[in-house]
Amino acid sequence: MHEMSIALSIVETLDAKAREEGAGRISGIDLVIGKLAGIEPESLRFCFSAAAKGTLAEEALLAIEEPEGLGECGECGITFPVSFYYAECPECRSLRVKIVSGEEFVIQSITIEDQEGE
Amino acid sequence: MCDTCGCASEGGAVLRKPGLNDYHVHISESGHNHEHTHEHGHHHQGRSRTLVLEQDVLHKNNLLAERNRGYFEARNIFVLNLLSSPGSGKTSLLEKIIPALQQHIPVAVIEGDQQTTNDAERMQALGVPVIQINTGSGCHLDALMINSAVKELELHDNSLLCIENVGNLVCPAMFDLGEALKVVIISVTEGDDKPLKYPNMFHEADLCILNKMDLLPYVDFDANKCRENAMRVNHHLEWFEVSAKTGEGVDAWQDWIKNKLKQH
Structure with missing residues (x-):
């Protein structure tokens, strides 16, 4: 708490x-x-x-x-909405995602x- | 546009203070742009002011944590913050590694629990300086507690300080204590989806230790799956599998600490 x-x-x-x-x-x-x-x-x-x-x-x-959460893919560089820390890039399926917001x-x-x- | 907060205030007076870059006060007659002042119905003009703060809520804790960190760096004290749910074996793991580490470097311990000095007593039995923080109703340690605790501990220069946080996989993740690294510990008697259930903690950690490996044959726990789950949350996470009871894998972790101490 x-x-x-x-x-x-x-x-x-x-x-x-x-x-x-x-x-x-x-x-x-x-x-x-x-x-x-x-x-x-x-x-x-x-x-x-x-x-x-x-x-x-x-x-x-x-x-x-x-x-909202925003992630940036460490492989292909696109930015996309994320709701969890274990996000996956929707383009290249990479898990190397950096939380940017x-x-x-x-x-x-x-x-x-x-x-x-x- | 205001250069500090980016708000659209034009021509309005701004109060500032020397040396406080984040601090500025917009003086506006109409009060506030946001809806709630209107809902509120305080129509007395000129009596309502908006102060733009843009202050991190954990600002106070973070400042103190940085102060702790500076103190530790100046004295070359390597600090580990150990985090886990209750009963995953933080104290047992410390009991296992401290006697060996003490041969190389002075070790001290800060114990965090809601009540009792049970864990501190176990540490004292190892002959290391120890202090217990009882948080009462509190669910985590914060930087102020550490700041006060280190003043009461006789820490050596060039030493190792282990902070055993309150057993909780949620709250302690948010509070920087000034440590060098966060170590999260889970055990095979928990679920292998724990990293997914408590992602904040695993996201914050630098190192994960899977404990009670000696019980693996008796439980429904997939160590590889657990590791995979942890890596999904934090791909920088280092990973060790140990048993504090049998000593399996403990040497590898000890060597890792010794290496870190050399680099530190």
């Missing part, structure tokens, strides 16, 4: 960042979680609501973008509201 420790770490980082900016609360958080990142977005959402209790992120809306796990941005904003 690494989603819980990850949710706690996201909340801690963003709460500190929002305080540094003098914000009253965080209203939105944009995350990018690639389909191959090893994170279940639904599980993260579930943990997030618990992790955010009592912080500036408590009411934040979580928007999660999930880019889909492993992202990034806090893209947050929206903060000023203290007197309510």
